[in-house]
């Protein structure tokens with residue numbers, strides 16, 4: 464039972480496949496900026512589902528958000544002497560992006576401890592991978608204010624925004640957070656998890672129109688284009704909520720089953736109020752002990768240390784397994800209990 468990686472396993476929704484097939488005759492180069500239909504669908508989704516008043520002309524498609532996260536520091540012109548800040552427990556690509564640009568990555572949850580360094584970019588990830596933690600609007604607002612005061616860009620990786628369970632996650636572009644202005648703010652959205660489109664490589668960034676215009680200029684010259692059929696599939700996905708609600712319900716059911724089974728077997732869930740993972744710990748065991756104990760039962764999970772030293776006591780359990788595999792894992796955990 465492989466619960467160690469967060470790759471979707473359920474079918475690509477028919478509405479998405481049909482749009483892809485319909486757009487298959489695509490002999491010309493795609494537009495880097497994204498088709499008007501895609502940009503309007505993205506802005507429409509943000510307004511409809513997240514109360515974010517997004518401007519379609521400031522939407523820019525990306526070739527999956529991992530690509531964009533790894534490229535952003537370089538695209539912003541960061542280099543030696545610049546600091547890129549990311550959460551203490553974090554998706555490793557924030558660090559990779561800083562390294563590729565020759566900048567310095569610093570893992571810090573508290574921005575006030577950063578001292579006088581030249582901070583060029585701050586990454587925030589709510590709901591978070593690996594912890595499932597959701598930052599309240601007031602906390603995000605403080606981060607936005609801090610970045611603006613320091614002349615830094617704040618980029619929010621919001622790929623799990625649609626997957627709030629115990630709390631409703633809020634976007635960095637919500638007026639309560641950014642004060643109704645997108646200045647210095649970027650929000651990054653992925654279709655991989657919401658719409659099972661990880662294989663399509665489909666995401667977008669939006670926010671400060673001046674920053675987005677700069678990014679477009681560079682990406683246009685660097686050939687960072689999303690294929691036309693994928694743009695059509697993205698527009699269809701963003702315009703349809705029924706498939707996303709269905710997928711969400713699948714994850715909710717898997718989450719309940721796994722959480723209860725882990726609890727009965729002695730693992731305590733922390734955070735995990737949103738997103739696609741359970742962040743669990745067992746008193747007396749470090750992450751490697753937990754990985755081994757679960758592996759002996761046939762269940763693979765990710766050691767928390769992979770995401771930073773603060774994860775030493777935890778393991779990350781992904782909800783992205785089929786119902787059949789989740790049932791099997793639940794049975795093995797029951798035997799452990």
Ligand SMILES: Cc1ncc(COP(=O)(O)O)c(C=O)c1O
Nearest residue numbers: 527528529554592622653655666
């Ligand atoms: C926090 C976070 N950001 C970004 C990504 C990348 O998603 P994409 O499939 O859009 O590249 C992931 C994928 O798991 C993730 O967990």
